[in-house]
Amino acid sequence: MPLRSSDARWGALAQFFHWTVALLIVAQGAIGLAMVAMAPTVAKVKVYALHKSIGLTVLALALLRLAWRAADRRPADPPAMPRRQALAARAVHAALYVLILAIPLSGWLFNSAANFPLSWFGLVHVPSLTGGADPALKAFARAAHETLFWILVAVLAAHVGAALKHHYVDRDAVLARMLPWRTRRRPVPSGDSAR
Amino acid sequence: MKRLVPLLAALAFALPAAAREWNVDMTRSTLGFTATYQGEAFDGRFERFGAKIAYDPADLAHAKFDVSVDLASADTQNAERDQMLPGADFFDVAKFPRARFVSTGFRRAADGTVLADGILTLRGVSRPLTLTVKFTPAAAGAALDVGASLRRLDFGVGGGDWADTSVIANAVTVKAHLALTPAGG
Numbered sequence: 001m002p003l004r005s006s007d008a009r010w011g012a013l014a015q016f017f018h019w020t021v022a023l024l025i026v027a028q029g030a031i032g033l034a035m036v037a038m039a040p041t042v043a044k045v046k047v048y049a050l051h052k053s054i055g056l057t058v059l060a061l062a063l064l065r066l067a068w069r070a071a072d073r074r075p076a077d078p079p080a081m082p083r084r085q086a087l088a089a090r091a092v093h094a095a096l097y098v099l100i101l102a103i104p105l106s107g108w109l110f111n112s113a114a115n116f117p118l119s120w121f122g123l124v125h126v127p128s129l130t131g132g133a134d135p136a137l138k139a140f141a142r143a144a145h146e147t148l149f150w151i152l153v154a155v156l157a158a159h160v161g162a163a164l165k166h167h168y169v170d171r172d173a174v175l176a177r178m179l180p181w182r183t184r185r186r187p188v189p190s191g192d193s194a195r
Numbered sequence: 196m197k198r199l200v201p202l203l204a205a206l207a208f209a210l211p212a213a214a215r216e217w218n219v220d221m222t223r224s225t226l227g228f229t230a231t232y233q234g235e236a237f238d239g240r241f242e243r244f245g246a247k248i249a250y251d252p253a254d255l256a257h258a259k260f261d262v263s264v265d266l267a268s269a270d271t272q273n274a275e276r277d278q279m280l281p282g283a284d285f286f287d288v289a290k291f292p293r294a295r296f297v298s299t300g301f302r303r304a305a306d307g308t309v310l311a312d313g314i315l316t317l318r319g320v321s322r323p324l325t326l327t328v329k330f331t332p333a334a335a336g337a338a339l340d341v342g343a344s345l346r347r348l349d350f351g352v353g354g355g356d357w358a359d360t361s362v363i364a365n366a367v368t369v370k371a372h373l374a375l376t377p378a379g380g
Contacts (some may be wrong), residue, residue, distance in 0.1 A: 040279060042356040049233060115273040117235030125235065133272040 006073050010179045014072060017065035018178060032149065052111060053121040059104035066097060071181050078172040092159050099152045102106060106145040113138035214257035216378040222375035225262060231364035238267045239271035246373060248339065252330050255301040260311055264294040284357050291318045317350040339373040
């Protein structure tokens with residue numbers, strides 16, 4: 001698979017960013033929801049540290065991904081796709097980019113305002129954004145982190161739902177071109193059984 | 196009878212000598228500690244403590260520190276941590292509300308630093324602790340800066356799970372700055 005995207009297909013790097021971040025988001029959601037219910041033990045501290053490290057990873061990958069997106073091209077929309085559907089897809093993608101930046105940032109801010117230390121997997125010390133405790137900012141960042149997460153869940157439902165609709169209802173290549181393996185729905189001149 | 200007078204005089208000369216006593220101006224004094232959580236140092240301070248200080252750099256033999264700390268008054272600028280510190284796993288203030296340091300003797304180290312040996316009682320454990328002492332005379336009184344290093348696990352602070360020193364380091368430094376004003380003056 002070529003590194004760069006083509007008119008018909010996402011390239012290896014775009015796919016790597018897409019699926020790595022997708023996996024980390026699912027993991028983060030599960031860890032985040034589970035960890036807040038834990039009793040205050042050392043295990044909780046370690047799970048929080050993991051959540052923070054993964055969150056910083058997502059933030060870094062999101063930035064790299066945006067940089068790559070600026071350099072890379074993107075596959076064309078299917079010809080049959082209505083204009084407002086294309087606009088809706090753009091809006092959902094833009095929202096996803098904003099969210100995968102804003103959610104880690106709000107977590108970082110929450111952690112800073114709560115005056116907890118921050119490190120990336122215990123290897124790299126990450127500085128505080130506030131330089132100390134800030135109870136008002138802490139409450140704001142916490143609410144933002146949680147609200148943005150639930151907005152992400154909703155936007156992801158639209159994103160995944162639309163991808164599945166393209167695949168199973170419209171039977172176009174929109175999902176397939178983001179898959180690392182070849183699937184039946186490559187753009188083929190005629191017929192639909194090119195398995 | 197005639198011999199008694201010089202004897203009394205000698206006795207009077209030998210007796211007095213409780214070193215100079217000071218009042219501590221609490222509004223200008225701090226007592227705190229630095230510990231390490233997840234590899235990062237953080238500072239805490241005790242809002243409430245009391246100190247009885249008798250000190251004269253020229254008369255270390257009669258110096259005396261007696262410091263008592265209200266452990267429930269710890270503030271580390273972190274709400275979650277400050278909620279845990281008074282609990283049974285850490286200071287256990289329900290059983291041991293105060294820590295106390297009482298000096299047993301003062302000496303001068305080879306480099307001239309004054310050291311105060313004493314006993315720290317914390318969380319029901321009494322162990323020897325040595326403070327470094329820096330006394331700085333000022334216009335109307337003096338400043339007293341003391342420091343010490345201890346291992347929290349020697350006193351059972353952060354037991355059970357929290358004994359994990361990769362999460363909370365064992366070494367803790369304690370620092371105090373006391374603003375002294377002349378007693379009774």
